Amino acid sequence: MRxxxxxxxxxxxITPESxxxxxxxxxxxxxxxxxxxxxxxxxxxxxxxxxxPGGYDPKEPLTPEADVxxxxxxxxxxxxxxxxxxxxxxxxxxxxxxxxxxxxxKPAEFDLDQLMAFELEERxxxxxxxxxxxxxxxxxxxxxxxxxxxxxPLGSAKYVAFETVVRPEEMPGQRxxxxxLPWPYVEGLRLDEARHPxxxxxxxxxxxxxxxxxxxxxxxxxxxxxxxxxxxSIVRITLTxxxxxxxxxxxxxxxxxxxxxxxxxxxHPRWSQATENRIGGGGFFGSNDRPTLMxxxxxxxxxxxxxxxxxxxxx
Amino acid sequence: MxxxxxxxxxxxxxxxxxxxxxxxxxxWTFYLGATGQLTGNPVKVFxxxxxxxxxxxxxxxxxxxPLRDLAGINWLRYRRALxxxxxxxxxxxxxxxxxxxxxLAFDVIVxxxxxxxxxxxxxxxxxxxxxxxxxxxxxxxxxxxSRWTLLHRLIYPIAALGALHFCLSxxxxxxxxxxxxxxxILLIGxxxxxxxxxxxxxxxxxxxxxLAPAGPRPx
Ligand code: HEM
Numbered sequence: 001m002r003x004x005x006x007x008x009x010x011x012x013x014i015t016p017e018s019x020x021x022x023x024x025x026x027x028x029x030x031x032x033x034x035x036x037x038x039x040x041x042x043x044x045x046x047x048x049x050x051x052x053p054g055g056y057d058p059k060e061p062l063t064p065e066a067d068v069x070x071x072x073x074x075x076x077x078x079x080x081x082x083x084x085x086x087x088x089x090x091x092x093x094x095x096x097x098x099x100x101x102x103x104x105x106k107p108a109e110f111d112l113d114q115l116m117a118f119e120l121e122e123r124x125x126x127x128x129x130x131x132x133x134x135x136x137x138x139x140x141x142x143x144x145x146x147x148x149x150x151x152x153p154l155g156s157a158k159y160v161a162f163e164t165v166v167r168p169e170e171m172p173g174q175r176x177x178x179x180x181l182p183w184p185y186v187e188g189l190r191l192d193e194a195r196h197p198x199x200x201x202x203x204x205x206x207x208x209x210x211x212x213x214x215x216x217x218x219x220x221x222x223x224x225x226x227x228x229x230x231x232x233s234i235v236r237i238t239l240t241x242x243x244x245x246x247x248x249x250x251x252x253x254x255x256x257x258x259x260x261x262x263x264x265x266x267x268h269p270r271w272s273q274a275t276e277n278r279i280g281g282g283g284f285f286g287s288n289d290r291p292t293l294m295x296x297x298x299x300x301x302x303x304x305x306x307x308x309x310x311x312x313x314x315x
Numbered sequence: 316m317x318x319x320x321x322x323x324x325x326x327x328x329x330x331x332x333x334x335x336x337x338x339x340x341x342x343w344t345f346y347l348g349a350t351g352q353l354t355g356n357p358v359k360v361f362x363x364x365x366x367x368x369x370x371x372x373x374x375x376x377x378x379x380x381p382l383r384d385l386a387g388i389n390w391l392r393y394r395r396a397l398x399x400x401x402x403x404x405x406x407x408x409x410x411x412x413x414x415x416x417x418x419l420a421f422d423v424i425v426x427x428x429x430x431x432x433x434x435x436x437x438x439x440x441x442x443x444x445x446x447x448x449x450x451x452x453x454x455x456x457x458x459x460x461s462r463w464t465l466l467h468r469l470i471y472p473i474a475a476l477g478a479l480h481f482c483l484s485x486x487x488x489x490x491x492x493x494x495x496x497x498x499x500i501l502l503i504g505x506x507x508x509x510x511x512x513x514x515x516x517x518x519x520x521x522x523x524x525x526l527a528p529a530g531p532r533p534x
Contacts (some may be wrong), residue, residue, distance in 0.1 A: 024482075066354075067355065070354070070355075071354070071355045072357075075487075079486075079487060079489055080357065131486075133356050133359075145347065161460040178489055178490050180489055183376065251487070252486075256525075268486070269431065269435060270431050270483075271431070272423065272427075277356050277358070277359070278354060279355055282357070283348055283349055283350060283351030283352070283353065283357055284348045284352060284357055284358060284361070284415050285349065285350050289418070315528075
């Protein structure tokens with residue numbers, strides 16, 4: 001039985017706004033001074049990570065770092081929101097390698113040094129979870145298209161499939177009698193979605209390399225789609241001709257579609273998607289509810305990808 | 316078996332203590348949420364906590380009579396309090412959903428109850444709990460006589476619907492749901508085999524009369 005624990009967060013963990021702004025300036029300075037290209041460290045797990053400003057900022061208050069790194073859905077570590085932060089200490093994100101194969105001219109493996117050598121940007125994105133809560137998160141990463149260019153997709157490639165690592169010895173959710181999902185966790189995008197400039201592979205958050213619970217060392221971020229599309233701890237990227245499987249779609253096809261675009265007009269069968277709760281302080285009466293925006297507010301950039309498509313049928 | 320008996324004069328006080336302890340999780344979490352001390356999504360945390368305690372109290376209510384049958388512990392005096400605590404937790408769970416979560420948007424609430432059937436199921440359980448709560452007093456028991464017993468058998472479908480509602484409310488059914496649902500199934504199942512068990516026990520007792528204390532100790 002899960003007994004209630006109020007999960008206190010020490011005040012010291014919450015970054016004061018002033019300190020955060022200072023750090024952003026420092027990062028900017030660092031990038032200007034060429035520090036961004038300084039030798040990437042193999043010591044992963046929340047070490048400082050420099051990046052140039054990426055020019056994306058919804059100008060909404062950031063979700064406190066303590067919330068971003070303690071409220072996670074990462075079933076490989078357990079189904080509770082606190083499990084990933086509490087049960088991921090054994091996970092070793094370095095060394096790492098991502099295999100890119102399938103319908104490509106130049107299949108390749110990228111190790112951490114090679115991933116960190118891409119031009120890293122800091123981008124502040126909204127993140128809308130399918131469970132009707134949301135955050136505003138300063139990611140560090142690079143456009144997935146930059147990586148795809150390196151492997152030269154063939155003309156026949158229509159989709160990109162992604163796969164999360166399977167390591168039961170390091171990931172408690174993957175061992176034992178109750179396995180909530182079939183492993184590996186898999187996700188997919190259409191090639192044009194994968195190449196869209198908003199789609200990034202993220203290596204860091206809040207000025208540091210990704211903590212294990214956020215998908216270290218490398219994860220996908222697709223800000224106009226529900227959070228579960230943002231597959232974590234990626235070990236394989238495969239270009240395919242046919243639509244690849246995605247884990248939640250396999251689990252409950254009537255609840256989670258392949259596209260999973262944020263859409264306030266298409267309800268989840270068990271709850272409305274019209275509004276969302278913005279995580280971070282406020283208590284019961286600090287009204288954190290806000291209307292959910294079509295494509296999570298990124299419609300200007302991405303709506304053309306779906307021109308002529310019935311988004312109610314292709315949810 | 317059996318516990319050291321609580322002197323009779325403390326019985327009323329122990330029942331009031333149970334109410335106080337039982338309502339504590341709701342009161343304390345409400346305080347934390349109202350003062351901004353619940354992290355994440357405070358309304359959902361509160362709503363879930365209330366739902367889980369509702370289910371726990373339903374299960375505890377159902378455990379009282381098997382506890383007496385099987386372990387010889389007579390806590391019948393606490394059963395009404397446990398049942399009423401379950402009722403109040405369901406009411407609070409529903410109110411938290413209506414007031415804090417849906418902010419009294421009645422169209423949304425009605426749509427939830429009619430369209431999302433895990434909520435329809437929860438609502439059915441709440442509706443059935445109302446007559447039970449209203450008749451949980453000595454006067455009603457006297458007035459209704461044997462009909463009271465019949466009416467209060469509604470607790471079985473209520474518990475079953477509560478557990479089903481829990482299982483349907485989550486994305487993946489895990490150990491937690493299985494434990495609650497398993498307990499409810501076990502406790503309802505017990506009612507089905509109980510008459511036979513009691514008959515078997517009586518027959519054993521009569522066979523064993525005068526012999527070594529082999530059977531369960533007569534009470
Ligand atoms: C016997 C009656 C009921 C019991 C035992 C019960 C119990 C529960 C439990 C244990 C949960 C899951 C909590 C968790 O995930 O940790 C839950 C969720 C929920 N219940 Fe109930 N419930 C009952 C009646 C109701 C009623 C009448 C409503 C009507 C509004 C309701 C609405 C909900 C909703 C909306 C959720 C999901 C909350 C969310 O995640 O968005 N329940 N309930």
